Amino acid sequence: MLTLTFLGVGSAFAKRNHHSNALIEVWTTSPDKQSGPDDTLLLDFGAVGPIAIDQLKNKPGFGYLARDGIVDYNKIQNIFITHQHADHIGGLEELAFMNVFVLSNGGDGAAFKPRIISSMNILVNLWDTSLKGGMSPLPGRYALLQDYFHILALRSIATGYEPFHIADRYRFEIFPTDHIRIERQYDWPSYGLFITDTETDESVFYSGDTRFDFATYEPMMTQAKLCFHDTQLYGDAEPVHALLSELRTMPSEVKKKTVCYHYGDTWDRPEYSFVGEEFAGFAKPHHRYVLFE
Ligand SMILES: [Zn+2]
Numbered sequence: 001m002l003t004l005t006f007l008g009v010g011s012a013f014a015k016r017n018h019h020s021n022a023l024i025e026v027w028t029t030s031p032d033k034q035s036g037p038d039d040t041l042l043l044d045f046g047a048v049g050p051i052a053i054d055q056l057k058n059k060p061g062f063g064y065l066a067r068d069g070i071v072d073y074n075k076i077q078n079i080f081i082t083h084q085h086a087d088h089i090g091g092l093e094e095l096a097f098m099n100v101f102v103l104s105n106g107g108d109g110a111a112f113k114p115r116i117i118s119s120m121n122i123l124v125n126l127w128d129t130s131l132k133g134g135m136s137p138l139p140g141r142y143a144l145l146q147d148y149f150h151i152l153a154l155r156s157i158a159t160g161y162e163p164f165h166i167a168d169r170y171r172f173e174i175f176p177t178d179h180i181r182i183e184r185q186y187d188w189p190s191y192g193l194f195i196t197d198t199e200t201d202e203s204v205f206y207s208g209d210t211r212f213d214f215a216t217y218e219p220m221m222t223q224a225k226l227c228f229h230d231t232q233l234y235g236d237a238e239p240v241h242a243l244l245s246e247l248r249t250m251p252s253e254v255k256k257k258t259v260c261y262h263y264g265d266t267w268d269r270p271e272y273s274f275v276g277e278e279f280a281g282f283a284k285p286h287h288r289y290v291l292f293e
């Protein structure tokens, strides 16, 4: 079984919900029959991710994330980075420092290193232009990204990017998203995920941050049994997210299986009450969605 739980469901500027980061868990049986999952994958870890996961560890079914009252980051085995905005990467320094300085006392004292996964260009930029300032200096030496993480840089291949797998069975294919255009479409790297259960061939679509681009995503969203799509509630002349009004133009059978996430703080105004009927609703924070049985 594969499950997905949003640490938060909010936009970069949301204050009522945390940033849109998600915890994917692999189960041999199911969450009610195991004390913890077999494997874990974080989709992004933004600036308030550490607060969100600290709250999640106290919820029923997520106790395995706690150690002596704090978050046991050793339980996060893999981290996928969709892009470099702070609501998606701002928590990584804390996660890595917790592994190195706080949670490394057991065993031989060596720090646990999760695997960090993304395209080559994101991982290079992630270190050079985001993380290096705070994470390079260590007592007595300079550190590199590989001092904190095992690195899986996905290579560009003829059909896009090479996929990665979790627990062998679940295939994650990344695709570029039309999020920020500097001069042209796709020139600032940003990715979404198409997840497949290779035993059943069922699939799930996760948009990442993107402008409305249904023409490109339609084959994936039509095939997927469940879709998660970022959305922006208010109109904007130059949006960098899919406007809710644009998502409403998708076919009804696609809308019915689409969960809207990355939304602003005004979601519970009466004017958005149609989302629960027209779509699969607004994403619920700390709710364990079953992706594949
Ligand atoms: Zn974002």
Ligand SMILES: [Zn+2]
Pocket: 083, 085, 179, 209
């Ligand atoms: Zn973004």
